[in-house]
Each structure stands twice: as C-alpha cells, then as structure tokens.
Amino acid sequence: MKKNDKIMRLSVEKLYEKEIKALIKAETEVIPEGWQMSPKSVRTFILGGKVGRTQITPKYIGNQRLVEIAIATLLTDRSLLLIGEPGTAKSWLSENLTAAIHGDSSKVVQGTAGTTEEQIRYSWNYAMLLANGPTEEALVKTPVFRAMENGQIARVEEISRCASEVQDALISILSEKNISIPELDKEIYAKKGFAIIATANTRDKGVNDMSSALKRRFNIIVLPTPKKIETEIEIVRKRVKEISTSLDLQAQLPTEDSIAKIVTVFRELREGTTFDKTMKLKSPSGVISTAEAISLLTNSMALAGSFGNGEIQDVDIAAGLQGAVVKDESKDQIVWKEYLENVMRKRGSEWKDLYKACKELNG
Numbered sequence: 001m002k003k004n005d006k007i008m009r010l011s012v013e014k015l016y017e018k019e020i021k022a023l024i025k026a027e028t029e030v031i032p033e034g035w036q037m038s039p040k041s042v043r044t045f046i047l048g049g050k051v052g053r054t055q056i057t058p059k060y061i062g063n064q065r066l067v068e069i070a071i072a073t074l075l076t077d078r079s080l081l082l083i084g085e086p087g088t089a090k091s092w093l094s095e096n097l098t099a100a101i102h103g104d105s106s107k108v109v110q111g112t113a114g115t116t117e118e119q120i121r122y123s124w125n126y127a128m129l130l131a132n133g134p135t136e137e138a139l140v141k142t143p144v145f146r147a148m149e150n151g152q153i154a155r156v157e158e159i160s161r162c163a164s165e166v167q168d169a170l171i172s173i174l175s176e177k178n179i180s181i182p183e184l185d186k187e188i189y190a191k192k193g194f195a196i197i198a199t200a201n202t203r204d205k206g207v208n209d210m211s212s213a214l215k216r217r218f219n220i221i222v223l224p225t226p227k228k229i230e231t232e233i234e235i236v237r238k239r240v241k242e243i244s245t246s247l248d249l250q251a252q253l254p255t256e257d258s259i260a261k262i263v264t265v266f267r268e269l270r271e272g273t274t275f276d277k278t279m280k281l282k283s284p285s286g287v288i289s290t291a292e293a294i295s296l297l298t299n300s301m302a303l304a305g306s307f308g309n310g311e312i313q314d315v316d317i318a319a320g321l322q323g324a325v326v327k328d329e330s331k332d333q334i335v336w337k338e339y340l341e342n343v344m345r346k347r348g349s350e351w352k353d354l355y356k357a358c359k360e361l362n363g
Contacts, residue, residue: 010246011106012059012099019045020103022054032075034151034193035101039071045100046071046093059096060089061235066221070097073219074153079174079196081159081215084223087289089235090199091157093223097197098153107143111158111166120144120156120169121179134183144196145179151191156198160210167214170196174217203287225290229275232263232290239294244301251305254297254312261354262293262317265344269325269335274343281343282335286327296320318357337362 013020020037023045029038037045044051046067048058060067073080074097082090098105109119122145128138147154159167173179177190198218200210226232236259244253268274270288272281300316308316325339326332340362344355 012095013103013105015242015246016045016057016059016099019051019054019056020100022051023056023100026051032193034191036103037100039075042071042097042100043067046096058238060093061231061238062089062223062226066223067093069219070221073221074101074195074197076219077177078219079198079217081218081220082197082199082223083202083220085202085225085289086287087291087293088223088225089290090201090223091155094155094157094197094199098155102152102193104152105155107147107152107154109143109154109156111156111160111162113161113163115162115166117166117169118142120166120173122181136184139181139184144173145188147196148173148177148179148188148190148194151193153193153195153197156196158201159198160200164211167210170198171211171214171217174214225270229260229263229267232267232293233259235290236263236293236297240297240301243294243298247298247302249298249301249305251301251308251310251312254300257350258300258312258317259297261351262296262321265321265339266290266293266324268343269339279342281339284325284327284332284335286325286332288324292324296324314353314357317354318361321358322361333362 007014023037023041027037027041029040031038035042043064044056046059047064049056070080070082070093080097082094084090095105098107109115119142122142123140124134125138125140128135132138141149144154144156146152156162156170159170174196177194179188181187226235233256237256240259241253244251264275266288268281269283272283273279274281296317297312297320299320300312303316303319304310304312322336325336340355340358344351344358347355
C-alpha cells in the first residue's frame with residue numbers, strides 16, 4: 001500500500017501532482033516571478049485541457065473569463081476575494097489556484113468567530129518567551145506570515161465570519177505588504193508573488209460585514225451558482241467520482257438518473273419553483289447547494305456499500321434527502337411534505353420508488 005493511500009484527503013498538489021509536473025515540463029510561456037508556471041498553464045490546470053499525452057482534468061466548471069480574471073488579479077499587487085453562495089466552489093477554486101501557482105496550498109487560515117488577530121499576524125511560544133524573552137526562536141509564524149516571507153499565496157477561508165479586529169489586521173498587511181514585530185524591532189516585507197485569496201459566503205452577510213477599506217484591498221469576483229442544470233449535474237458527477245475514489249466506499253458510482261433527480265430536487269427547492277416554472281414552491285431554511293448534493297450522493301454510496309449490494313437504491317438517496325432538506329424541524333418538515341405530495345408524487349413512474357422511500361422516512 002502506498003503512503004498516500006492512508007491519507008483521508010490529499011492536498012490538490014498531491015492529488016494532481018502528475019498534471020502539475022506535465023504543465024511545468026511543457027511550459028513555453030513567460031513564468032512570473034515566484035510562480036512555478038505561466039498564467040496560461042494555470043488556466044489549463046483549472047479549466048482542463050491536454051498537455052502532450054497528459055489529460056488535464058477540469059477542476060472548475062464554470063465561466064472561463066472569471067477564472068482568467070482571478071489569475072490576472074494574482075499577477076498584480078492586489079489580492080483576490082471570492083464571494084458566492086455555499087457550494088459555488090470558492091474554496092475549491094482557491095485551493096487549486098494556489099496549488100497551480102506555487103505548488104503549496106497548505107497556508108490556510110480558517111475564519112471563524114474564534115479566529116484571533118494573532119492567527120493572522122504572528123504569536124509566541126509562551127514557554128520560550130517567559131524563559132528567554134522575545135526571540136526569533138520564540139516567534140510562531142502564521143500561514144500569512146510564512147506566505148509573505150516566501151512570496152507565496154495564503155488562503156483565508158470564510159473571512160466574513162472573522163471579527164472586525166481580525167479583518168482589520170489584514171488591511172495593513174494588504175496595504176503595506178509587511179508585518180511589523182515591535183518586540184524584535186524588525187519588519188517582515190512581502191516577497192514578490194505574495195497574495196491572499198479570501199473567500200466569503202453570501203449567506204453570512206451581516207455576520208461580520210467587511211469594511212469598505214478592506215474590500216478595496218481585494219479584487220472581488222462573485223462565483224455564481226450553475227445556471228444550467230446540465231452544468232450542475234456535471235459538477236456533481238465529477239466531484240462524487242473524485243471523492244469516492246479517495247474514500248474507497250465499496251459502491252458503484254451513482255447513475256445519471258440518480259444524479260439528475262437529486263440536482264432537480266435541489267434546484268427546485270433552492271429557486272422556489274418547479275423546473276417547468278408551473279408551480280411556486282416554499283424553500284427550506286437550510287442551504288440547498290451543489291456541495292450538499294455531492295455530500296448526499298457520497299453518503300448514499302457509503303450506505304449502499306456498507307449495508308446494501310453496492311448499488312445505490314432509492315432508499316439510500318431518500319435518507320440523504322431527508323437530512324439535507326429538513327434542517328429546521330418545524331418549518332422544513334412542512335416544506336418537504338408539500339414538495340413530496342405536490343411535486344414528486346405527480347412526476348410519474350420513474351419517480352415513484354423515490355417518492356415512496358422519502359414518504360416512508362418522512363412519516
């Protein structure tokens with residue numbers, strides 16, 4: 001067994017190591033300082049293509065121009081902010097961009113209500129600090145600090161969940177491109193290639209609104225939800241295949257029909273109308289995103305592989321649908337029952353088994 005086979009989730013640079021090496025080897029364009037491949041090669045890595053005999057799988061399925069704008073932003077002195085609904089691949093795009101440009105996507109700060117300013121700038125090993133005072137050895141470097149030192153990209157996930165003082169710590173870093181360490185009487189200056197890719201969830205608007213001063217330091221790109229159902233089906237199919245391979249779920253991949261049904265249900269509930277626009281629907285309180293559809297089908301594979309014959313059945317899908325839709329028992333239960341009776345039940349024989357399985361679980 002290979003060492004990587006025991007790792008639950010490989011980094012992008014490990015998962016697609018062969019593709020990255022092929023792109024670097026075949027490079028003919030000018031490579032920006034601090035980058036490992038040209039902007040055109042980064043675009044190929046993200047959107048897919050072919051280099052020699054190596055097929056480059058698409059990592060992001062969506063608007064090509066948005067990807068080009070994101071890459072071009074990272075060539076300038078501005079950082080990048082990816083905004084969108086949950087499940088629009090903000091974090092996935094951020095990780096893949098960083099892996100392609102620098103080969104290291106590990107410099108990440110996960111934004112939460114508990115994230116502190118020290119996690120953005122630097123902190124101390126307090127045992128060493130008490131013993132010897134402030135020294136280089138006692139300094140604990142954050143991912144942002146190390147990215148500045150090495151001229152690389154740091155990622156800040158869910159920036160809108162961070163408190164205002166944490167967000168403010170980024171303003172001086174993005175403006176001055178340095179971190180001052182008064183305890184050591186020194187400053188760390190960013191090397192060429194340094195940038196920050198931040199992500200923000202539109203559902204979190206109002207949690208900790210970003211100041212206009214901070215927003216001005218970013219080039220903002222809004223990642224839309226897939227406009228066409230075919231696009232969303234393709235995204236779900238691709239990601240389920242990738243995730244299931246790494247998890248070894250001992251089950252067959254979901255059929256095209258199963259994927260189409262899940263995506264149809266999610267899109268209708270998310271948009272508040274049936275696919276043919278003939279009936280308005282109530283939307284549940286939770287997030288009915290593409291990411292949720294991927295998670296649902298992956299879990300259905302786990303059920304089929306562990307407790308079934310390895311082939312996803314409607315009962316496996318029903319279990320996931322119930323959990324995905326009904327997040328708030330009082331409101332969502334009503335929304336889901338109405339959808340089952342007014343939409344799914346009337347869809348004919350091909351939806352019959354799924355309707356029965358969902359109704360049985362729903363009581």
